[in-house]
Amino acid sequence: MKHFIKRLICGTLVITLISCLVCVSASTFSSLYLNSYRASVTPVSGGRMVVSADVTGRGPQEQIGVTLIYIYESKDDVDFRQVARYSYSDYPNMMSSGTVYSKDIVTYYGTPGYYYMASVYCYAGDGTNGTERNYTTVSRQAIS
Amino acid sequence: MSEFHNHPDTNGNVGPIHRHPEDDPSTDAGQLADGILDWLGSVDPADFSQADLDKLDGMLAGLEAAGPDEGTDPKEALAEFHRKYAPLFEEAPAELPAQTSPDILSKKPSRFRLGRRIAVLAAAVVVLLGCMATTQAFSLSFFDFIGRWTSEIFQTQKDDVPYATIQKVPLAEGETAVYDSLQEAVDAFGVTAPLVPQWIPERFILESVSASFKAEGIFIWAEYKNNDEFLLMTYSETATYNPSTLEKDGAILDVHKKSGINHYLLSDIECEKSFWQNGNLECQISGDISQDEMIKIIDSIY
Numbered sequence: 001m002k003h004f005i006k007r008l009i010c011g012t013l014v015i016t017l018i019s020c021l022v023c024v025s026a027s028t029f030s031s032l033y034l035n036s037y038r039a040s041v042t043p044v045s046g047g048r049m050v051v052s053a054d055v056t057g058r059g060p061q062e063q064i065g066v067t068l069i070y071i072y073e074s075k076d077d078v079d080f081r082q083v084a085r086y087s088y089s090d091y092p093n094m095m096s097s098g099t100v101y102s103k104d105i106v107t108y109y110g111t112p113g114y115y116y117m118a119s120v121y122c123y124a125g126d127g128t129n130g131t132e133r134n135y136t137t138v139s140r141q142a143i144s
Numbered sequence: 145m146s147e148f149h150n151h152p153d154t155n156g157n158v159g160p161i162h163r164h165p166e167d168d169p170s171t172d173a174g175q176l177a178d179g180i181l182d183w184l185g186s187v188d189p190a191d192f193s194q195a196d197l198d199k200l201d202g203m204l205a206g207l208e209a210a211g212p213d214e215g216t217d218p219k220e221a222l223a224e225f226h227r228k229y230a231p232l233f234e235e236a237p238a239e240l241p242a243q244t245s246p247d248i249l250s251k252k253p254s255r256f257r258l259g260r261r262i263a264v265l266a267a268a269v270v271v272l273l274g275c276m277a278t279t280q281a282f283s284l285s286f287f288d289f290i291g292r293w294t295s296e297i298f299q300t301q302k303d304d305v306p307y308a309t310i311q312k313v314p315l316a317e318g319e320t321a322v323y324d325s326l327q328e329a330v331d332a333f334g335v336t337a338p339l340v341p342q343w344i345p346e347r348f349i350l351e352s353v354s355a356s357f358k359a360e361g362i363f364i365w366a367e368y369k370n371n372d373e374f375l376l377m378t379y380s381e382t383a384t385y386n387p388s389t390l391e392k393d394g395a396i397l398d399v400h401k402k403s404g405i406n407h408y409l410l411s412d413i414e415c416e417k418s419f420w421q422n423g424n425l426e427c428q429i430s431g432d433i434s435q436d437e438m439i440k441i442i443d444s445i446y
Contacts, residue, residue, distance in 0.1 A: 002259075003259065006259060006262055006263070006266075007262070009266060029391050029392075030391055030392065030393040030412050030413055031391040031412065031413075032413060034391050035376065035390070035391060035412075035415075035417075035430050036378075036388045036389065036390045036391065036417075036428060036430070037388065037389055038380075038382075038386050038387065038388040038389060039386060040360045040382070040385060040386040042358075042359040042360045044359060050358075050359035050360075052358045052359055052360050054363055054378075054380060054388070056365070056376060056378060056428075056430070058374065058412075058415055058430070059369075059372070059373075059374035059432075060374070099365075099367050099374065099376060100354070100365050100367070100376070100378070102320075102356045102358065102363045102365070103356070103358065104317075104318055104358045104359050131391070133389070133391075135386075135389060137385070137386050138385045138386060140385070
């Protein structure tokens with residue numbers, strides 16, 4: 001009975017592993033405009049958190065950059081709440097043109113010791129046709 | 145079945161008279177013993193009667209008279225017997241001395257070893273599943289994570305390509321600079337490890353080389369162009385916290401290993417891409433080129 005249970009558990013784990021591999025390969029996105037993207041939240045002195053992004057296009061784009069940024073705050077790095085929202089319509093430096101967009105976009109004045117993460121929407125296209133993808137950063141702790 | 149006759153020693157009844165052992169011509173104990181054994185071999189066990197039992201008693205009495213017991217203790221004899229033939233018994237008696245073979249008593253069933261191996265394998269699978277779930281939860285590209293992990297391991301081996309690091313920063317934070325060549329930009333940041341391709345498809349012309357210094361770190365990129373075709377190379381200092389995510393279609397992911405580094409090859413709607421990790425620099429090449437050209441570009445770096 002014990003051996004049967006062990007074999008059952010191992011078999012279930014193997015099936016689960018194979019299923020996860022299939023899920024990884026299925027969750028891919030393709031784009032004629034967007035090549036790669038990433039964002040980050042970096043703590044600097046005084047509790048400030050700098051949101052940055054690197055967005056590259058498939059060749060020169062009329063519009064490339066970030067359309068929307070949400071900043072989240074947490075005391076325990078577990079439960080987060082939204083504390084800020086930035087739109088490129090309000091902050092023009094969030095969007096540019098060309099093949100590469102690489103900038104420190106916004107600085108949020110947080111509380112030292114608290115944790116912050118950002119949800120960033122990266123974009124490449126011509127404003128009418130394009131690709132927008134979300135990138136959620138890892139959380140970082142603000143420093144004094 | 146024979147009629148039962150009472151033994152002459154019981155209740156005065158007279159039983160059949162057997163030859164007295166003293167009448168037996170053989171008085172040697174060994175011969176008497178052999179005779180007893182021969183007689184026993186000739187007797188049918190199904191027909192063994194009281195008369196036969198009486199006869200046996202008589203023969204044993206004669207044997208006792210010919211070779212009396214020299215005082216052997218049965219218990220001691222049994223103990224000696226068990227000592228001699230201990231491996232034949234499943235459990236040794238309490239009075240046995242500790243002289244049994246340890247090999248016979250210490251073997252463990254092989255099925256327990258198999259169970260342990262399965263448990264170890266299951267634990268390894270659980271750890272791998274946990275790593276995959278963690279990377280996905282942080283919106284990481286799983287293969288990107290593996291590429292970084294394995295390249296760090298390869299960097300520690302002998303004869304591998306030097307570990308690429310930013311040694312100096314000639315820019316102010318938030319500043320972006322322009323360079324004449326990719327090698328000049330890499331040199332400006334003190335990177336000595338091989339990063340710059342020495343071969344580019346002839347049809348492409350260098351458009352620009354730039355570098356930015358953000359709060360997170362350095363980002364270097366070089367753009368090439370051929371009419372509507374593009375070729376882009378980027379080097380990002382980071383990436384431990386927030387690695388890049390590449391767009392790709394369902395094409396199979398290949399790996400091109402060069403100088404101990406895994407260069408991951410993928411495609412996205414006729415656009416070839418490659419990414420790898422060298423030290424704390426995340427490197428990418430993307431463009432309207434063939435996979436053979438991509439491999440040739442990568443090989444020219446080292």
